[in-house]
Amino acid sequence: MTSTTHNTPPTTESAAAENGGPVKRRRDRRAREREILEAAERIFGERGYQGTSMDDVAAEVGVSKPLIYQYYGSKDGLFLACLARLRAQLLETVSDAVLAAGDAEDALYAGFVAWFEFLDDHPQTWSVLIDEGMLGMGPAAGPAAAATDEVRAAFIELIAAMVRMNLPPGRTADPDEIEIVAQSISGATERLAIWRSRIPAPPTPEKVAQTLQNLLWQGLHTLRTP
Amino acid sequence: MTSTTHNTPPTTESAAAENGGPVKRRRDRRAREREILEAAERIFGERGYQGTSMDDVAAEVGVSKPLIYQYYGSKDGLFLACLARLRAQLLETVSDAVLAAGDAEDALYAGFVAWFEFLDDHPQTWSVLIDEGMLGMGPAAGPAAAATDEVRAAFIELIAAMVRMNLPPGRTADPDEIEIVAQSISGATERLAIWRSRIPAPPTPEKVAQTLQNLLWQGLHTLRTP
DNA sequence: CGAGTAACTTACTGCGAGTAAGTTCTTCTC
DNA sequence: GAGAAGAACTTACTCGCAGTAAGTTACTCG
Numbered sequence: 001m002t003s004t005t006h007n008t009p010p011t012t013e014s015a016a017a018e019n020g021g022p023v024k025r026r027r028d029r030r031a032r033e034r035e036i037l038e039a040a041e042r043i044f045g046e047r048g049y050q051g052t053s054m055d056d057v058a059a060e061v062g063v064s065k066p067l068i069y070q071y072y073g074s075k076d077g078l079f080l081a082c083l084a085r086l087r088a089q090l091l092e093t094v095s096d097a098v099l100a101a102g103d104a105e106d107a108l109y110a111g112f113v114a115w116f117e118f119l120d121d122h123p124q125t126w127s128v129l130i131d132e133g134m135l136g137m138g139p140a141a142g143p144a145a146a147a148t149d150e151v152r153a154a155f156i157e158l159i160a161a162m163v164r165m166n167l168p169p170g171r172t173a174d175p176d177e178i179e180i181v182a183q184s185i186s187g188a189t190e191r192l193a194i195w196r197s198r199i200p201a202p203p204t205p206e207k208v209a210q211t212l213q214n215l216l217w218q219g220l221h222t223l224r225t226p
Numbered sequence: 227m228t229s230t231t232h233n234t235p236p237t238t239e240s241a242a243a244e245n246g247g248p249v250k251r252r253r254d255r256r257a258r259e260r261e262i263l264e265a266a267e268r269i270f271g272e273r274g275y276q277g278t279s280m281d282d283v284a285a286e287v288g289v290s291k292p293l294i295y296q297y298y299g300s301k302d303g304l305f306l307a308c309l310a311r312l313r314a315q316l317l318e319t320v321s322d323a324v325l326a327a328g329d330a331e332d333a334l335y336a337g338f339v340a341w342f343e344f345l346d347d348h349p350q351t352w353s354v355l356i357d358e359g360m361l362g363m364g365p366a367a368g369p370a371a372a373a374t375d376e377v378r379a380a381f382i383e384l385i386a387a388m389v390r391m392n393l394p395p396g397r398t399a400d401p402d403e404i405e406i407v408a409q410s411i412s413g414a415t416e417r418l419a420i421w422r423s424r425i426p427a428p429p430t431p432e433k434v435a436q437t438l439q440n441l442l443w444q445g446l447h448t449l450r451t452p
Numbered sequence: 453c454g455a456g457t458a459a460c461t462t463a464c465t466g467c468g469a470g471t472a473a474g475t476t477c478t479t480c481t482c
Numbered sequence: 483g484a485g486a487a488g489a490a491c492t493t494a495c496t497c498g499c500a501g502t503a504a505g506t507t508a509c510t511c512g
Contacts, residue, residue: 026459026508053499064461066502075500176429180437183421184414191413192406203402211406214448219441252477252490279468290492295470 033071036061041082045124049079080147086125087151093118095158104166105217111162112189112209119193120205126197156182166220173223181220188212259297262287267308271350275305306373312351313377319344324384330392331443337388338415338435345419346431352423382408392446399449407446414438 027035039060043052054075058065072078097114101107119126129148159182167173192212196202203211253261265286269278280301284291298304323340327333345352355374385408393399418438422428429437 029459032459054501055499065500066462067460069501070460176433177437179421180418180429180434181441183417184438184441187413187415187417188410189413191409191416195405195409203406207402208406211403212410215407215410215442215445218444218448222440222444255490258490280470281468291469292471292493293491296491301469 029071032061032063032067036063036068036071036078037081037085040078041086041128042124044079044082045127048127054078082128083147086122086129087148089122090115090118090125090129091151091154094155098158098162104162105213107162107165108217109209109213111158112212113205115189116193116196116205116208119197123197126193130194130197152186156186159185163220163223167223177223181223185216255297258287258289258293262289262294262297262304263307263311266304267311267354268350270305270308271353274353280304308354309373312348312355313374315348316341316344316351316355317377317380320381321384324388330388331439333388333391334443335435335439337384338438339431341415342419342422342431342434345423349423352419356420356423378412382412385411389446389449393449403449407449411442 036057040052040057043057043060047056054065054068057078058068061068068078072081094111094114098107098111101110156179160178163178163181164173189212192208196208202208262283266278266283269283269286273282280291280294283304284294287294294304298307320337320340324333324337327336382405386404389404389407390399415438418434422434428434
């Protein structure tokens with residue numbers, strides 16, 4: 001659907017424009033790259049990484065496959081380019097919410113809410129992220145494994161910083177324990193996001209954030225000094 | 227390694243056995259199925275789902291590809307068959323540990339320890355499980371998504387049961403909150419398992435389990451009544 | 453207008469999943 | 483021990499898709 005294969009005649013198109021629409025051919029490189037990226041983001045979001053072929057994307061944009069290879073190098077390259085934009089947005093949104101908060105308790109809650117709200121507002125984004133990206137990260141897994149590990153690492157560092165903020169002033173905690181806690185929280189929020197995206201009427205972001213906060217807050221004070 | 231391509235000559239092998247070894251050809255179906263399954267488990271564990279071709283498996287067993295298709299239907303079918311065995315073992319191990327424990331607090335801790343220990347003891351298993359299986363489960367993700375969702379669902383139900391056990395007698399909690407808590411714990415343990423498998427000197431299962439227990443235990447008492 | 457280059461295409465290769473149509477080996481009956 | 487019946491197994495393909503080589507068309511700037 002969505003008007004595939006356009007009205008551009010494949011061969012003699014130079015005589016075009018007789019119907020009025022200036023058949024956009026030969027756009028500027030930057031513009032084409034953006035166009036391809038947007039189409040790819042949409043199609044990957046709909047059909048997943050495996051389910052999308054480069055020919056699909058090429059057809060959607062109305063361009064031939066080698067052009068995409070010239071601009072993005074490989075299917076992985078194209079996918080990573082999609083991921084880069086999306087994760088930057090997500091990370092920025094959550095970081096902003098955390099940094100805007102007053103104390104540590106508030107920061108944690110605000111971060112959770114921002115996370116779940118962002119994913120509610122950008123379901124397509126979320127599809128791209130989790131498909132082989134955010135989650136598929138076994139040893140030889142998907143192509144985006146390394147890239148999404150970066151995002152995750154950034155989140156984990158953010159969480160670890162919050163945990164440290166929460167310690168009594170001047171105290172330090174066992175680094176292992178901080179890491180374990182940060183990994184746990186990261187894992188919990190990812191799993192909750194997936195869960196919410198797959199059930200018909202998920203609890204509100206606030207509800208989930210509050211429950212998670214209740215679950216974790218007290219335990220965060222039990223970190224031992226090394 | 228491990229003596230690839232065997233000594234069976236591809237063409238005229240009926241005149242074989244001149245060297246002594248009774249070149250095992252034409253085994254019983256059950257035996258062949260097991261043989262294929264074991265090879266597949268190993269290769270999937272080493273190279274991942276994507277990185278393994280059916281020809282690889284066929285060559286490893288010393289058999290032709292269509293035979294594998296006859297027995298397992300498809301690459302997905304073969305992968306799922308591997309998964310089925312592994313997850314059954316994992317689920318059983320953890321369940322046993324939980325059920326053998328005295329009270330709820332002990333059950334939670336014992337479950338964590340059993341989980342991390344099992345994965346330490348079966349790294350190959352773990353590779354197969356996380357590669358596109360345990361984690362890759364976006365909308366149109368890997369083939370094993372549905373299968374591993376089942377395992378996860380089983381764990382989540384186990385966790386939810388433990389949480390309920392922990393409530394004051396006669397009390398009931400908001401089902402949404404129980405679900406949120408169970409999803410969180412499942413996500414945390416999965417992420418921790420991946421993290422541990424990817425760093426050089428991970429903390430012991432007991433250490434991780436203890437930290438997780440500390441993090442969660444107090445919060446488990448904050449569940450509201452609906 | 454013509455040279456130079458950026459934008460783009462046609463037409464392939466190669467690999468890997470899956471299949472059609474057999475070909476041997478084994479056993480079971482007479 | 484024939485020889486039929488069926489299970490175990492193979493050769494030789496098709497088809498879809500990632501990736502590429504080599505060329506062609508349109509814009510731009512002297």
